[in-house]
Amino acid sequence: MSYKYQWLLFDLDNTLLDFNASSKIGFKSLIEKINPKLDWESLYPIYRDYNHQVWDEREAGLISHNDLKTKRWRLFFDHADIEFDPSLANDHYFYYIKNKPFLIEGAIDLLRRLKGDYRMMIITNGLSEVQWNRLRIMKMESYFEHIIISDEINATKPEFAFFDHCDKLMVSPDKSEVLVIGDTLKSDIKGANDFGYISCWYNYYQTENDSDIEPDYTVQSLADLARDVLEINLFQD
Numbered sequence: 001m002s003y004k005y006q007w008l009l010f011d012l013d014n015t016l017l018d019f020n021a022s023s024k025i026g027f028k029s030l031i032e033k034i035n036p037k038l039d040w041e042s043l044y045p046i047y048r049d050y051n052h053q054v055w056d057e058r059e060a061g062l063i064s065h066n067d068l069k070t071k072r073w074r075l076f077f078d079h080a081d082i083e084f085d086p087s088l089a090n091d092h093y094f095y096y097i098k099n100k101p102f103l104i105e106g107a108i109d110l111l112r113r114l115k116g117d118y119r120m121m122i123i124t125n126g127l128s129e130v131q132w133n134r135l136r137i138m139k140m141e142s143y144f145e146h147i148i149i150s151d152e153i154n155a156t157k158p159e160f161a162f163f164d165h166c167d168k169l170m171v172s173p174d175k176s177e178v179l180v181i182g183d184t185l186k187s188d189i190k191g192a193n194d195f196g197y198i199s200c201w202y203n204y205y206q207t208e209n210d211s212d213i214e215p216d217y218t219v220q221s222l223a224d225l226a227r228d229v230l231e232i233n234l235f236q237d
């Protein structure tokens with residue numbers, strides 16, 4: 001059997017690991033520590049919006065990873081009228097992010113099925129110590145030839161430099177033989193498209209694409225990715 005792609009480049013958060021699940025329990029624990037009377041569920045979307053905003057600034061190269069860690073909490077606490085040290089908040093939240101990973105449904109089944117048939121790489125915008133720790137806890141490292149973390153290479157998806165770094169590690173394969181899979185249009189899909197790789201949007205949030213970024217494929221689950229894009233049945237060897 002021949003395969004359409006030589007390389008599969010997977011985003012990590014909300015593609016293979018359920019970052020949102022870890023984020024929610026970390027946030028809940030923090031708010032309960034600050035004041036158990038606060039309603040964490042109604043506050044969470046406010047934090048999440050600030051976190052996205054700050055990550056947008058990071059991905060646009062406007063702030064450093066270090067600034068990001070405290071700025072999101074400062075903005076959220078100001079909005080919610082909470083007095084708490086942003087740095088302590090980040091440490092508390094971070095413990096959960098770093099040590100309590102959750103899998104996206106089907107992730108390990110998929111990786112097991114693909115190993116040996118495809119060469120695989122993780123491409124993630126994130127913090128080095130956090131991403132490594134979570135990959136180790138989930139015993140995922142062995143599936144990948146390379147694990148590329150933005151924090152370590154000083155380049156961030158969708159920057160050309162990020163994908164160029166990956167390309168050199170793969171020894172510049174034919175670009176049509178590289179499939180990038182990720183949940184974020186403006187980093188994973190835009191980066192892949194700009195570089196010339198094939199892109200698959202894992203529409204984790206099941207949202208409309210109201211951007212001008214056009215993925216080659218769109219899937220709603222990892223099972224869809226296996227069946228519709230890679231043309232394999234996850235549950236059949």
Ligand SMILES: [Mg+2]
Pocket residue numbers: 011012013014015182183184
């Ligand atoms: Mg992601």
